[in-house]
Amino acid sequence: MHVLITVSEMNDKRQAALKGRRFCDKHRQKELCLYCKTCELLVCDGCCLIKDHKSYKFNLLTDVADEHVQLLRDEEQKLDAATLPLKEAITAIAEEGRMLGANRQSNKVRITSRG
Numbered sequence: 001m002h003v004l005i006t007v008s009e010m011n012d013k014r015q016a017a018l019k020g021r022r023f024c025d026k027h028r029q030k031e032l033c034l035y036c037k038t039c040e041l042l043v044c045d046g047c048c049l050i051k052d053h054k055s056y057k058f059n060l061l062t063d064v065a066d067e068h069v070q071l072l073r074d075e076e077q078k079l080d081a082a083t084l085p086l087k088e089a090i091t092a093i094a095e096e097g098r099m100l101g102a103n104r105q106s107n108k109v110r111i112t113s114r115g
Helices: 007-018 046-050 060-112
Strands: 034-036 041-043 057-059
Touching: 034 046, 034 060, 041 046, 057 060
Parallel strands: none
Antiparallel strands: 034 041, 034 057
């Protein structure tokens, strides 16, 4: 389905997109500011009043964004904790490699000096 819009509407949408704002497809002048938890969609306050979403559960978009940011931070901490033993193992392996190289060199010198 195609929707015709005026040039000024297109410019308004472009300006809003540049500013990080998005508008509702049904209520074109309303900014998307709520998250419908039931539908898992962004909606405007006008959508909350019509039958499509009337009895659904909503959260403010800013609250949902904050929750997701916190979830990402929690995951980042888990990943950091999981990678720490790996980093320590890599360091230990590298040190062991250096020691083996030094032992190889000293053994080579000892063997060649015996003649």
